[in-house]
Amino acid sequence: xxxxxxxxxxxxxxxxxxxxxxxxxxxxxxxxxxxxxxxxxxxxxxxxxxxxxxxxxxxxxxxxxxxxxxxxxxxxxxxxxxxxxxxxxxxxxxxxxxxxxxxxxxxxxxxxxxxxxxxxxxxxxxxxxxxxxxxxxxxxxxxxxxxxxxxxxxxxxxxxxxxxxxxxxxxxxxxxxxxxxxxxxxxxxxxxxxxxxxxxxxxxxxxxxxxxxxxxxxxxxxxxxxxxxxxxxxxxxxxxxxxxxxxxxxxxxxxxxxxxxxxxxxxxxxxxxxxxxxxxxxxxxxxxxxxxxxxxxxxxxxxxxxxxxxxxxxxxxxxxxxxxxxxxxxxxxxxxxxxxxxxxxxxxxxxxxxxxxxxx
Numbered sequence: 260x261x262x263x264x265x266x267x268x269x270x271x272x273x274x275x276x277x278x279x280x281x282x283x284x285x286x287x288x289x290x291x292x293x294x295x296x297x298x299x300x301x302x303x304x305x306x307x308x309x310x311x312x313x314x315x316x317x318x319x320x321x322x323x324x325x326x327x328x329x330x331x332x333x334x335x336x337x338x339x340x341x342x343x344x345x346x347x348x349x350x351x352x353x354x355x356x357x358x359x360x361x362x363x364x365x366x367x368x369x370x371x372x373x374x375x376x377x378x379x380x381x382x383x384x385x386x387x388x389x390x391x392x393x394x395x396x397x398x399x400x401x402x403x404x405x406x407x408x409x410x411x412x413x414x415x416x417x418x419x420x421x422x423x424x425x426x427x428x429x430x431x432x433x434x435x436x437x438x439x440x441x442x443x444x445x446x447x448x449x450x451x452x453x454x455x456x457x458x459x460x461x462x463x464x465x466x467x468x469x470x471x472x473x474x475x476x477x478x479x480x481x482x483x484x485x486x487x488x489x490x491x492x493x494x495x496x497x498x499x500x501x502x503x504x505x506x507x508x509x510x511x512x513x514x515x516x517x518x519x520x521x522x523x524x525x526x527x528x529x530x531x532x533x534x535x536x537x538x539x540x541x542x543x544x545x546x547x548x549x550x551x552x553x554x555x556x557x558x559x560x561x562x563x564x565x566x567x568x569x570x571x572x573x574x575x576x577x578x579x580x581x582x583x584x585x586x587x588x589x590x591x592x593x594x595x596x597x598x599x600x601x602x603x604x605x606x607x608x609x610x611x612x613x614x615x616x617x618x619x
Contacts, residue, residue, distance in 0.1 A: 264289035264326060267391055270300075273616065274398025275592060276326040282316035284592050287326055289394055291402045296341040299408045301353050306396035307332030307422040307582070308608040310453065310515060311538075313596055315384060319540060324384055330396030331357040331382040332421040332609075334411060344405045352411040354572075355403050356424035357382055357562050359393055363406075371566040373407075397592070399616055409569055412576035419581030422453060422607040423572060425562065426582060430458035430511055431571040432563035433534045434465065439509040442466030447510035447526055449494070451478045451486075454513035454536060456583060456606040459486045461571075462511075464578040470503065472510070472523070481605075494522065505529075513537050520545055520557070529553040536560055582607045588615035 265271075268290035276287035294300045312329040314320055334354040337347055347353060360380030361373040368376050380387060383395030411420055434440045442465065448458045449472045459482070462469045470490035471482040482488040493499050500522050507526045515537035521544075523533055531553070545557060563571065575581065583606045587595055595608045610616075 268292045274328045276328045277316035278326050280318040294339045294341050296343040298341045298402050299347050299405050300339040300402045301335040301337045303401050304335040304613040305418045305421045306330040306610045309425045328394035332424045333396030334417045334421045354409040354424050359403050359407050371564040373564050374562045415576050418609050421609050422582035426453045426457045428563040428568045428571050429536050431461050433560035437532045440465045444508040447472050447507045450513040453607045458511045460580050463487050517541050524549045527555050532556045534558050584609045586611050
């Protein structure tokens, strides 16, 4: 008979979990494994709420297992390290993103691309090596192999840094891989949410000219005055879009709803790259001819490997980049999910775990 979540490991843990596809979250007692020789255990102080948390708790991707403790933008302070840990010590500021395991032997892992490992283990809702299910960061403690732990530089505030572990690396990685990080290039960013606002910040720090593409005219002031974008296009305004045809070296498309790709492809110069980082639930229509006329590319990207995630965090520290957040108590999480489903947040909810979880 399977052991309960509360008794399957020796370390007591407490968090909030969804029990079914209603997605409603409530207090949940469970357990974490003891600190292994290569493990880092840390007290969770903050955890960001990613849009994929909302998809997952409602089983919109059809892969959920319950009870589910979401959260993969997890930051805190180390409380214990294993005997063979070399990179971390008690008191260090650390984070864990979307991954807590991979095979460490496949071609992708050998290239520091654990995010494309066929056997990658996600921070929540995945089967761990011992057969138990992983639980995420809406909880008081976290245990992870040191390989998957990110060191947070001292100058970065933990609350604003948490979303970088998913939203940040999700846009940083394609900027680097697709060569869209060169000063003087022109980049389009589709959607000004959690991912989009990070794409603007990173691209600007790289010296790139940035144009935000949005369905919402009321986001223009925020995009340009607050985030520093150089231009703004209303995607539903045909004249607006035509005025920018053929001007962009690349586009980072963060939208997770079904939308038209053809107008975006038209914005690209020859050899331009449209990179999808959002994951719409239904197929998008893609015509071949617009790609042939200009040797254009449509690509994708999923988070990043651990080495690149550390590189991204260090880049953020150098350029004082953090997410714009709304800090919330744990017991506000269900309301936050409702608001997130309506895109009613600037630009990322972060749960104040340390100061509100116990009282919940």
